[in-house]
Amino acid sequence: MNKTAKTGLFEKYLTRGAESSIHAAYLKKYRINRILVRLTQIFLLFAFLLLWETASHKQWINQLLFSSPSEIWSLFVSMLLGGELTVHITATLLETILGFFLGTLFGTLAAVGIWWSRFVSDVVDPYLVVLNGMPKVALGPIFIVAFGGGYGAIIAMGVAISVIITTIVVYTSFREVDPNYIKLARTFGASKSQIFQKVIFPASFPTIISTLKVNVGLAWVGIIVGEFLVSKFGLGYLIIYGFQVFNFTLVYVSLFIIAICATFMYQAVVSLEKHLLKQRD
């Protein structure tokens, strides 16, 4: 009796919002699948952590190298309570956000400049290709000398890694706007800057937003590498420091925090994109 009431309730939950019995069956199938996917994901995570913990505990794997979830957790909690973790997280987050923001801004501005003059775009084309092909991380030593061994060099790395690709992608999207839109604006007597403001820029806006998603990832690469090279703070620094003193638990703590922060930043850009582009088809 009790059991049927319960399944009835679950059934109701699975078919909520259904308009007909066919729709209900479809919704039920879809939702059961969703629930199964989630449950499997959670199961895999716990299984992995449990296996890791057991393997480390029973010394199947090298404890020094692989640490264990419980040790990582307790180090995380003690660093968090000690307040030092906040300093590192804040430093890296600020650097990443700034590098990401400046890289996107400079890249977009460069793209505008190149779009403005066909001559300039013809001239800079081979240079862009070379700069794009070059691994920006290799510029690290130059940044350290140029900007000093602090935040400057780290942010420069974050900017360098995203600015060229942003320029190329955004410029390409400017060029790909249907020329008939430009013709339309010209029939009203639009100037070049009006064509840019009213047509080219808003039409390329979705591309610019989607480069943001790429740049979030690139900024993290740039900042972490930058911190490897010079810093005294930050999550990248914690990784290098942990490696130098052979405290791999510290390395894992830092890695997990980076993974979580990067995911949140990426999700923030995705929801920004959804919000800004919701009116377009």
Added chain:
Amino acid sequence: MTDREPFIQFEQVGKTYVTLDGETTALENINFHVFRGEFVTLLGPSGCGKSTILSLLAGLIKPTGGTVLIEQKPVTSPSRKIGYMLQQDYLLNWRTIEQNILLGLEIQRQINDANREYALKLLDEMGLSDYRNYYPGQLSGGMRQRVALTRTLATRPDILLLDEPFSALDFTTRLRLEDLVVKTLRKHKKTAILVTHDISEAIAMSDRILILTGRPGQIKSEIHIPSALRDPLPFYSRDLPEFQNYFQNIWKVMNRDE
């Protein structure tokens, strides 16, 4: 009407496009004039330079020979006297319908209460005032082209250039829109030049038809449409017996050299 001086004149106009591969003559020795309030159609096969004539008149490109005059003055750059309707609506999908119809006024820095009100009144005439806060993606093809017409008329041009504005629409929508365009242009006393390859559309809508040949484009023949066909709206003139005669004549002229 015909003894007044011409509003638009093409004198010995030629246009040659130059590319790395060489040159292509799009138009040669084009001579015609249009009077104020007239509806003239340029009829010809695709690639005969019809659209080039409109671009020259709109001041988007310069002729390589001859002169284009509006009110006796040579055209050198885009003018506010001209409204241009393209083959597709080209509405900006990030703007609402209201923002779309104000685009021309915005570019010409003519946004004020009176002009905004005029644009909204035009939108109402098109039967679309309920949609002013919609986005183009939410409208049908015919509605979108009506919005494009409103956008063109909102800057109060004297001359309307219609570059196959119905070609992307289905037949029913097209017939309805032909009537609406003719009605609106008559009401607002506009001069219009339509470019099309559709013979029926040309007869149904215009006062006068100029038939062009292709490559390089030249005017082959001029046909005056009698008032019996001119006066009714396009949908009704398509039903009149004279309509078929004109269709046959034009068909013969167009196929004479093919």
